[in-house]
Amino acid sequence: MKKVAFKTLGCRLNQYETDALASQFQTKGYHLVPFDESADVYVINSCTVTHQSDHKSRNFINQANKRNADSVLVVTGCMANNAKEELENREEINYVVENDQKTSVYSLVEAHFEGEIIHPSKLNADLFSYGSTEKGFHTRSMIKIQDGCDNFCTFCIIPSVRGRATSRPVEDILSNIKEVIAQGAKEIVITGVNIGRYDFEDYKFDDLIEKILNLDGDFRLRISSIEPDGFGDKFLGLLSHPKMTPHLHLCLQSGSESVLLQMRRMYTAKRFKEIVDKVRGYRPDFNITTDIIIGFPNESDDDFSATCSAIKEMNFGHVHTFKYSIRKGTRAERMPDQIDERIKTKRSEILRNLSEATKLEYRKSFVGKEQTVLVEKCNDEIGKGYGEHYIPVEFTGKNIRKNTFYKVKITSLEDGNEPVLKGEL
Structure with a gap:
């Protein structure tokens, strides 16, 4: 029995895709082992959102190469799109598979062991045919409904590495969910790059969520990361459904109106606060978690103070903080007044301490409940x-x-x- 090991970096969409690939390999007779053990196949599902993500991906490539010189090393994910030429020039990497062809990683590996060398560009391009995640790494069953993004925020490279927004057919999604429920899944997590912009034929995001909530079965539904511009009154009304979990990861990025404008975000800080107030109107203890970028070009002390104030005011259950990282090809790369790394580090420490205190207070509120x-x-x-x-x-x-x-x-x-x-x- 051949052994396969996976390493996943980045977002929940990557986690879902790894779960599906791991399930496929195991169904075909492979034994799943930890990444730090000897294996016949290593698959790294990479991230390239920040320089730190690239650094981690390169470290895991080095680790895999040292463990078993005869193994097959496949690098896929967003770094495979963003740094394809660099990765293809590394002799230790057998295959560099872009996101469009990620569903065919198993076929590529099997062909390799049968003596057939296929260039990844010849693989079928399919964003949604991942199959079941029954034998993946998570108890929660993630369901991919959408890929790509059309927002083109000035700091973000995702439209370049994931492509334009594409939505999965409604019936495919519902069939996938019915399948995993029948297999015993108790929690369904909706994932994608920009799920609030789901749009297939006459169905928008809230229409899809309503259909999912009306499915039979003993399960609960969780929404993964969503942009504030994906909200409508119908979706807000669905938050009180008994199958809907009271948690949303709602991406703020900055509490400063001027910074949000320079980021080309599709909302204002005021609008974000209105959404939070409406959500908490349905349930005061609703857990809203968020992302914050620190040190965006031209971020002043007042801008940073506005972000800190927003965190205190909105009582986030958790805050993911990221130092702004220049990504080639984005508008923000060309912006003047890039922030010194020492200032970013100082602000990061302040924000992390504030976020941890806010998290602690929020979680204390559940004692006795x-x-x-x-x-x-x-x-x-x-x-x-x-x-x-x-x-x-x-x-x-x-x-x-x-x-x-x-x-x-x-x-x-x-x-x-x-x-x-x-x-x-």
């Missing part, structure tokens, strides 16, 4: 998973089973690197 936890790891008497608000929970009980919902009374908060809610049945 109840969470519906989907168990991801367990033994007979300890279960670990996530509640409906997407907060990690560890609880005690009897005969706890994986991939099962449990009503858990939260008794305390364990403050560590990642604050965890503690509870009991």
